[in-house]
Amino acid sequence: MPISKGAKPVDINSRKIINGADADVMQLYPMKHHFAWEYYLASNANHWLPTEISMQKDVEQWKSTSGVLTADERQALETVLGFFTTADSIAANNVVLAVYKHITSPEVRMYLLRQGYEEAIHTHAYQYIVESLGMDESKIFNKYREIESIYNKDNMILSFNEGIFDPHFKTGTFENDQKFLENIVVFSLIMEGIFFYSSFAVMFGFQRQNKMVGSAEQIQYIMRDESMHLNFGIQLVNTIKEEQPELWTPEFQQRIIDLVKRAVVLEYTFAKEVFPKGIFGMNAEGFKAYIEHIADRRLNSIGLPSQYNTENPFGWMSEAIDLNKEKNFFETRVTEYKTGGTLNW
Ligand code: FE
Secondary structure: OOOOOOOOOOOHHHOOOEOOOHHHHHOOOOOOOHHHHHHHHHHHHOOOOHHHOOOHHHHHHHHOOOOOOOHHHHHHHHHHHHHHHHHHHHHHHHHHHHHHHHEOOHHHHHHHHHHHHHHHHHHHHHHHHHHHOOOOHHHHHOHHHHOHHHHHHHHHHHOOHHHHOOOOOOOOOHHHHHHHHHHHHHHHHHHHHHHOHHHHHHHHHHHHOOOOHHHHHHHHHHHHHHHHHHHHHHHHHHHHHHHOHHHOOHHHHHHHHHHHHHHHHHHHHHHHHHOOOOEOOEOHHHHHHHHHHHHHHHHHHOOOOOOOOOOOOOHHHHHHHHOOHHHOOOOOOOOOOOOOOOOOO
16 A cells, blocks of 8 residues: 555554554554564564574484483484474464464564564474484474374364465455454464474473483473464454454354364374373373363463363473573573563563
8 A cells, every 4th residue: 555645643543453554554653562562572682593502412312322312202302393393384484474464563563573583493493403413304394294193283273274374365354353363363372372382391301301401492492482472472362352352252252262172182182192102201191181271271361261170280391481590591502692681481
């Protein structure tokens, strides 16, 4: 849309996450969605690169023939990488090709640009792990087509591409705005908020055994970024709900609950099938309870009721997530980008 010359400054009240005034996507001020700007600043302060983390010990352990790693552990690492390696590309494509163009808040767009870059850093991290350990790259990166339970998770997510990925899709109708909102839920709450978590737990299992600590640290940084992406997605959903309350119908809420329940089954089925004997003391039952527990938290975060009320069997995961600077999360860092004091995430 052409800029109209000499027009009055943008009316802040017309600024919305979607369906805002057409001409204001270039103008950061007057800013309305301050949370987005805060996320943008915080994520810059958390900047990191995979190459800053030493993989030396991992290389020694991975190549060692004296049984440092069991056969199950080796397979577990390859399998979680098989999921991770394509997951962030799926997330990046959604941010850049589907979500961004429909967003009419420039401050929200600022964070999405940063988020897109972070997804690239994550794919880089997996590439760096696979390359450092001398794994067969094409084998690992192709696992999402070969392991059925990974394929099923990705396929659920990608099936939503038919909606807002369509070049003719436009927000502004009741049906399409709900579709857009559904996309945010699927990608943020389900992909970034549920489908990563069994694999995160396995990586922390390695870390707790003092095994593959470089790889685990890479994943720890990724988990910190992902938890920002998730919380940003939650804010987007809750803000759109405030701006367009008519979208949040009882039928729509039920649709979201059903999607989350479908995702929970896919995620614990993945854990059960790829770790048939369990791993690091986590068994199928534990994964199921853990996934149900976090799914309830995701639902609650957008005002929907718990469906499972399961206790968290992996309490140490919350500790890992709540890790802050005092716990020396950064002690192995080569470079310190952090300049402020906002490392709690
Ligand atoms: Fe992400």
